[in-house]
Amino acid sequence: MMFAVAIAALLAAFFAAPSSLPATAVSTGDHQLAQRVAALLPDSGLAGGSVGLSVAVIEHGKVRKAGLGTTDGSTPVQPETVFETGSAQKVLTATLLADLVETQDIKLTDTLAELWPDTRFADPAVAGITVEQLATHTAGLPSIPTRDDPGFPRALAGYLLADNAYASLNDPVRTLATMTGVHPGTDYSYSNLGYAALGQTLAKADGRDYATALRERVLAPLGMHHTTTRTTPGVPADAALPHGTAGVAAVPWMNPAWAAVGTGTWTTGSDLAAFLIATMRDDAPKPLTLTHRPRAKVSDFSAYDGRVGLGWQLWKANGTRVSWHNGLTNGSRSFIAHTGDDRAVIVLANSTRTPVEKIGFQLLKLSIPEFDEEQSPHPALLALTVLLALGAPALTLLGVARPRRSRLSRPLDRLKVISLLTAGTALWLLALRVGEWGHTPRLVWALGCVLLTNSVVLAAWRWRRLPTTRGRYLWLRWLTFSVPTLIFGALLYADVMVLIHLP
Template identity: 30%
Template structure:
């Protein structure tokens, strides 16, 4: 009986593998229909559905050219501003790489060395390095319970997702390090919004400049990202496309009085095309830093701020991509690059509905189909 069960299980596994292989071959070796825009429109329409359809703006870079495709009821276009959530982490870690390349920081500098004289640090966190913060291997929690409890105390549990990072301060973020309850031993990968936000705060303390100013100076201005912002000033907030929550209801944007490095950036498709294009331009003023940021990091399934291919990427044939997604309560975004093929994709939506699979599919279409 056990032998029969084992043979049956092996047969099911073989069938599943054959099915995945068939899907891979169908998706990646089918004919070029020579109408990439129409293919993308069909995929976006399927994602949108008929339930409160969101605006979706897709940016494609291939063959040295950038194009913007817009879909949805609100007439969003390449200049429309969206919050990009955790894609901000790509820029936070690039900022770190820039400061390392300038000689102002070291990837292996510890919290004790950088802020230990100003803030009490528990022994368990004193040796955490900037590299560990940037690769989610610091052992720090996603958000410390201490900070979450403080937000709930101030706004109530029912309102915690309305604007959570705007109800805590940088000082409270740093005070946690004296008694880091809920942390783990550094070394293993564990995604941490707190750790990435802390990284930005450390860079602020070391340079004496705030995070939005550093982004502007080190990344946005050199690349020509003229309409990307690290904070949500009133003039920027007024220009944001209206966001919607998962149910399709209007949702206010998130502001970040702390942990901005985890998710505060606002951008648009045209600026993300400029950023993707800089990834492939050896003459870009950021070329060296961008190349170092793309390197696979030790002891982590990531590059610096980028995820490496996920299982669905392998099925789509996107084995050479680096990617990140991002969400706040009202927006969802996706960004991916294929450095070898010099192809990049950004997807921006004004609804908190996951666009990761859609983005991966569009990345495959950009690789296998032509305009």
């Protein structure tokens, strides 16, 4: 019976294990462009780490589009497929700011204290932060409020478990009101918190919520009708579902109060192409021109004369001026860029393993060493994946199979069986969420399932003959059972909730 159960579990787990068609297996749109992009993708020897891509190249007003891979492991990506924007959304947020400046609804020199008169800021330095400082990452703010937002511990847990890390974060302006020790100035320090507060501030200046203001002032005038901001959980129809690594689905990030940074925001390559074409026109609307004025130096990118405009990164690479921004979420990546000679590129991917910056810059014929290097997974991550997916179930089976009485270890009882099964299952599911499955055979996870299944069957067979507890001090036995079981039980609950939240 155990053998039959093992075979059934192996087959079921093998087909349910992390897997996906390589992004190079299927393509749509411009065949030559698809081939060129495929040649730039890394080859891990397995699924390649990439799931799907939408790519567009613009040269002197002519747009070429291609889709590679799949949206969900089986459905081919089309040029019109919807992807998460990630932090590329910040460029759209900055464009909304520029439009409000153009209509004199806000000034770049306006401070938080002036724009939020009913909010009491604990630190005068925070109250004095200007809109321009928020938009150029020179407000001296951290990327994420690690100590000033009570929701951060849950956000960190969500990040580590590949869940919606932004869901528990507070309203960014409310968080800023409690912050102290901030030193605004001209130094560049990338801040998601700053852009989230900027988005809320722009919504207040406009008199509508961020999503409505962005749609009416920026997206609709440019014909970007497939670019959306979600205010409720879920994904748009026919969206490219996010993946951490090939075959491992990820929970989309979403928090309406943080939408301006790129959470819950979706777009298409065609919409972004329309945006970049409008940006590169000689008679481009003033708000689009305003966002490209250099405003602060970026010391980390001094080799490229790095500057920052409103949202845009402004570089000089290989003698070419290039404006760009990238994005990274729980399971998607994005890259948009254009040069001063009417060339532009959009790369959207639904896997964090896709090197969108390398692809984008090389399609623009620009060599950026920082993005050209292949990013191989750390050996420690590969070892951790195998340890969680296979090692934990193996130890569980060994624990359940040991004699009821042993001179070498604590005698087996029902409490120990419960602890072993809870810990083994929690760690095995954790491997699915945080493991490196772009470079690890899915057979590893499937074998772990076999070991766990046999552990359950063996535990059920032995259950009636085992005492509830063993040991001289019952209170100590219950204590040593309760603490680890509660810890791994909480982890198991978190694992299950992440799976429930998947689109």
